[in-house]
Amino acid sequence: MKILVTGGSGLVGTAIKTISNEYNYEFIFLASKDCDLINYDETYKLFEKEQPDFVIHLAACVGGIFLNMKHKVDILEKNLLMNYNVVKCSHIFKVKKLIACLSTCIFPDKTSYPIDETMLHNGPPAETHYTYAYTKRLLEIHCKAYFENYGDNFICIIPTNIYGTNDNYSLEDGHVLPALIHRCYLAKKNREKFIVKGSGSALRQFIYAEDLAKLLLLTLEKYNEKTPLILSVDENTEYSIEYIARLIAKYFDYENNIEFNPKYSDGQLKKTACNKKLIEYLGDYKFIDIEDGVKTSVEWFINNYENARK
Numbered sequence: 001m002k003i004l005v006t007g008g009s010g011l012v013g014t015a016i017k018t019i020s021n022e023y024n025y026e027f028i029f030l031a032s033k034d035c036d037l038i039n040y041d042e043t044y045k046l047f048e049k050e051q052p053d054f055v056i057h058l059a060a061c062v063g064g065i066f067l068n069m070k071h072k073v074d075i076l077e078k079n080l081l082m083n084y085n086v087v088k089c090s091h092i093f094k095v096k097k098l099i100a101c102l103s104t105c106i107f108p109d110k111t112s113y114p115i116d117e118t119m120l121h122n123g124p125p126a127e128t129h130y131t132y133a134y135t136k137r138l139l140e141i142h143c144k145a146y147f148e149n150y151g152d153n154f155i156c157i158i159p160t161n162i163y164g165t166n167d168n169y170s171l172e173d174g175h176v177l178p179a180l181i182h183r184c185y186l187a188k189k190n191r192e193k194f195i196v197k198g199s200g201s202a203l204r205q206f207i208y209a210e211d212l213a214k215l216l217l218l219t220l221e222k223y224n225e226k227t228p229l230i231l232s233v234d235e236n237t238e239y240s241i242e243y244i245a246r247l248i249a250k251y252f253d254y255e256n257n258i259e260f261n262p263k264y265s266d267g268q269l270k271k272t273a274c275n276k277k278l279i280e281y282l283g284d285y286k287f288i289d290i291e292d293g294v295k296t297s298v299e300w301f302i303n304n305y306e307n308a309r310k
């Protein structure tokens, strides 16, 4: 059985690659240089050539809050086209199962907590990243429509904040955790303060990319419903950005030099997600501790500084 992984060069794609030899599938890891998924003809030709049995669709124009606020149109157009092309070609080439990747940040801004799978369309998403959020919501609608009208097994998963090795460490465009790792690295190198944008009070659930990779493959084998599935750590495993920043500083041995700058946006103050449905379907799962995951990520960045995406 052949699995096409779009976004195969990204954070989650490379995590799947790391564990892929433990599975009995033929994997194809796709980067944008192999096929520009924004282009329908290229996408069609790729599917025609590879004839995948399964597709794990991770490719996206994705990043942190500052990227989302700066490039609204770009994010909207690129993600709409990529998602449309992948879903459409998965249908045309009779893919047995498509797993499309959403995000917990696309849930309504005003909501009750914890968030569960039924609440996705209950209100507008946060203003900070609404174009990204609406493209992901439409991806869910697109999969559901194919599921209902054509019986296609197109399902959606919803991860919380992901982190790990091979992340995008861009200071401006990256997600909060990798951007903080890069910022702390530079602060230590230049003997400056480690400045954390925002007050540090926002709360987040973080899932280690390799845990998500394992859960994605379990989902491939076990989950076949048209309603999405949240892939997250427990709702009680939620940390403040301040805690994460201090943890990063600890592994850089630079603990006494942190400064928070509340003039920057914190983004949503929390988006606590519930993983009850995940545990019901896939059984109990032992997630990597945040301390171990952050330590490994910091060490990886230090050892791969020259070649890391940044």
Ligand SMILES: NC(=O)c1ccc[n+]([C@@H]2O[C@H](COP(=O)([O-])OP(=O)(O)OC[C@H]3O[C@@H](n4cnc5c(N)ncnc54)[C@H](OP(=O)(O)O)[C@@H]3O)[C@@H](O)[C@H]2O)c1
Pocket: 006, 007, 008, 009, 010, 011, 012, 013, 030, 031, 032, 033, 035, 036, 037, 038, 057, 058, 059, 060, 061, 062, 082, 101, 102, 103, 104, 159, 160, 161, 162, 163, 167, 168, 175
């Ligand atoms: N990171 C998070 O915290 C987070 C949280 C929730 C959900 N998600 C979702 O999880 C999925 C994976 O995220 P990630 O963090 O692994 O992303 P990432 O590291 O930024 O990687 C993005 C991937 O998309 C590919 N891509 C971008 N534009 C493309 C195009 N035009 N054609 C083909 N491929 C293209 C990139 O290929 P190149 O390397 O060749 O550019 C790369 O492999 C995404 O759908 C994202 O929305 C992420």
